Amino acid sequence: MMIRQRTIKKEVSASGIGLHSGKKVSMTFKPAPANTGIVYVRSDLSPKVYMKTSAEMVRDTELCTAIISDDGARVATIEHLSAALSATGIDNLYIEVNAPELPVMDGSAQPFIYLLESAGIEILSAPKKFIKVLKKVRVELDDKWAELCPTKAGFKLDLQIDFNHPAMDKSMQHYKLDFNGDRFLSDVSRARTFCFMKDVEFMHAHNLALGGSLDNAVVMDDFHVMNPEGLRYPNEFVKHKMLDAIGDLYMSAQSIVGEFKAYKTGHHLNNMLLRALLADATAYNLITIEDGKQGLEQNRFIEEVHVHDTDAVIA
Ligand SMILES: [Zn+2]
Missing domain, CATH: 3.30.230.20 (lpxc deacetylase, domain 1)
Incomplete structure (x- = not known):
């Protein structure tokens, strides 16, 4: 089936x-x-x-x-x-x-x-159609990069961020996920977007992000997380970046069979990567999958x- x-x-x-x-x-x-x-x-x-x-x-x-x-x-x-x-x-x-x-x-x-x-x-x-990655596709921007590589099965993610901020633990900025619905729901889905108070002030002065608040983002001043409830996961920041990447790579509504690796990636680079993959007909196949382990999950x-x-x- x-x-x-x-x-x-x-x-x-x-x-x-x-x-x-x-x-x-x-x-x-x-x-x-x-x-x-x-x-x-x-x-x-x-x-x-x-x-x-x-x-x-x-x-x-x-x-x-x-x-x-x-x-x-x-x-x-x-x-x-x-x-x-x-x-x-x-x-x-x-x-x-x-x-x-x-x-x-x-x-x-x-x-x-x-x-x-x-x-x-x-x-x-x-x-259901899946995008199976057949060869490595990589995009870079300054010191940031993102790539998709072939795997036998499944969608694996490996993402690293690099923030120097007292509230952002250096040991909590690298995360790997063997993606499926259960794992995403329990380990990643609740990670919130984050920003810095100085950026919020700048954006508000320019009429941007007027709806942004502690109700819908983790906000940091120069030293601390300002949200009274604190973080939802100790590594919420890198998990949110992974959540963003999962969303950005699903813009064609087709799940990826491959491995995503990225350093300091964001929406722009994620989209560049998906475009680069789909622009190269030798880099992917559209496949269907028999209901094996993945289907049961x-x-x-x-x-x-x-x-x-x-x-x-x-x-
Ligand atoms: Zn986001």
Whole structure:
């Protein structure tokens, strides 16, 4: 039996604050048939604008990952939902949103996973497509780099960050993950985005990230984590960078079979890497996978859902 494509069983809605605008944003996830892909719908525009995610649709990676249509319609801050879709194996979905950005929720992927699980996961009949890496592809930018290498099976990640900050333990800046839905959910999904107070002040002065707060990011002053609850994981920072990479590499809604290694990577480099891979027809194959170990793990994920408390408002 092939591993098959997925969508959700029923519509689900939520609202939250937009990171950039600071205003309330509503979104609705709707089931989609096989081979639809992940399609964002700007329901506030007339006529509505449909945008299917792909490596090429990512046209802004300044503060987040944003897709922009040819006529300039955008949806920003999609990377954490993208990571949640990757983890739940959902490759077909309509996401209606009434603003140029998704709600930031708590700055992690967990509220999105909660919503997708609340809607229920529907297995479709069409086989799921995987991107199998056939040869090493590498991109570099200054001292940063990211690469994808072939593996026999699965999706492995190895990521290192390098921050010099009193609140960021040097021994907690390297993380490896043998990716599957369970592991992502328990070990990575709750890692929040992070920033420095001096950057927040700069951004606010320039009308950026107006919705950013201690409710949706780990914020550090010159010495400490300012959030009263502290960190969710001792290595939350590197885990969040991994969460971002998982989301950024899922822009074509196809799971990768390969090994991702990166040093100081970010949205821009992650997108460069995915583009570089897909631009080289000899570097990958689109494959289907028989329901072996990997399929069983995916199925187990559905039966054992660990839902954490969330502030998500479910309409
Ligand atoms: Zn992020």
